[in-house]
Amino acid sequence: MLPIKTKNELDKLLKSKSNSKVLGLVPTMGALHKGHLELVKKAVQENDLVVVSIFVNPTQFDNPEDLKKYPRDLSKDLALIESIDSDILVFAPSVSEIYEHSVHSKTYDFQGLDNVMEGEFRDDHFNGVGTIVEQLFKLIKPDNAYFGEKDFQQLRIIKKLVEIQKIPVNIIPCPIIREAHGLAMSSRNERLSEKMRLKAGFIFKTLQSAKEKFGTKSALKVKEWVKNQFLKEGDFEVEYFEIADVETLSPLKRKVKNKKYRAFIAVYAEDVRLIDNIALN
Template sequence: MPLIKTKKELDLKLNSHSSDKKLGLVPTMGALHKGHMALIEKAISENDLVVVSIFVNPTQFNNTEDLKKYPRDLSKDLELIDRYNQEVIVFAPSVEEIYDENVRPKRYDFNDLDKVMEGEFRDDHFNGVGTIVEQLFDIVKPDNAYFGEKDFQQLCIINKLVETQDIPVHIIPCPIVRENNGLAMSSRNERLSKEMRLKAGFIYRTLQTAKKKFGTKSALKIKEWVKNQFLKEDDFTLEYFEIADIETLNPLKRKVKNKKYRAFIAVYADDVRLIDNIALN
């Protein structure tokens, strides 16, 4: 399993392979878990060659403390990837290698997909996401790129990025992978205490009940119900709960026939921010 840390070295490695081979990219920030491994396995099954990038991207963090505390364990990540028989190239560049001295995000027009939910609470977050993803697409030039639906809003942003920047890559969404209690797998889960990690299954159970209510209750009623559930739970602080159109991400006011909707949530468990979502219809 080659570990590559520079763009030049990666370019040489990729050029050594036949150009007719299908290339897959799995962008990650490391601290790999079963959710990431599911992405890697799908990429391996659908491509001749796979690149996994491991890079904690500073331009998508609006909270410096969150960036500082983000879990990092490259040696453990490499052990997990090394289990696969097929060659997987790991690209783990430094911040300087990616950004030189200009550690700033580009500005994008995401057609207001970035103005709601995560965008409302995390200034410049999606500009940072767009900046690093566009860089990785330019460096790796993959045929396919794999992203988890846990970050569904991010997935919408990346699809818009590919469309507006005319990038020749196929974006492949992958289902959310969950822990036994339903908690969406995330690198940030490593920062939770064992007790809190178990309790955090409450987030997904709340989403499941909201989905059941969606057939008979209005979005406003469901939002009020979710808010009240979290007010009863001292262990959690609800940042937002929203029901939105999956194409525009506009908050639902009145259901429209044949439109698809999804519920989105962000919650603090202690000082760890957790997000999740669920398809409603």
């Protein structure tokens, strides 16, 4: 399996294979794991033709060191994709191919979805996400695009991007895939020591307990309890824990009947930033 490196080559290939086929897209930054592969399998089941993009997008990193350390292994990624279906097209462009002469992001009005949680701690992150996703949508013109719920805030923002830019694509959310001990699968997990990777199951275990407590306690009490759990554990540094409205992502102050809420967390373990979330009702 050979990756497609240029936009022109991809455009020609897609035109030659179009014939009114239903086209699916799975955007990734590579370092593929089982979570990514579940997205790819779902896309293969639901579409006639699938494109997987592999591109470590510099404009969504606010920390240059994080960008530098992000795991990359294109040959391994290609082998994993080929094991699912050898007809999948893999688009793996260079930074210069995507951004040409100027590596910068567009500015979007995501109507406040980008100002909380990840947006509060990662400057301009979602403008970078929006820039690359919009370019991929306009270049590939997929009918369906697949995103994991681990990045739930990103998922909401991509849905908003499609709405404000009037892009004709169905956004398909896919459940979080977890390791055996509960840690949400992420390319960054590879940077954890084996001991810490096992211990990091504590994050999901705490979220599950928070969900139980949310049934009888206020959001403030649940937040205090979660922060105390991590303080007692000691091996993690909590960047944020928030309970928010699923639609607006606004932090919850008082529960409203028939509204859906989700808990979101970001923690550091061995200087590796891990995020997770869970539906509360």
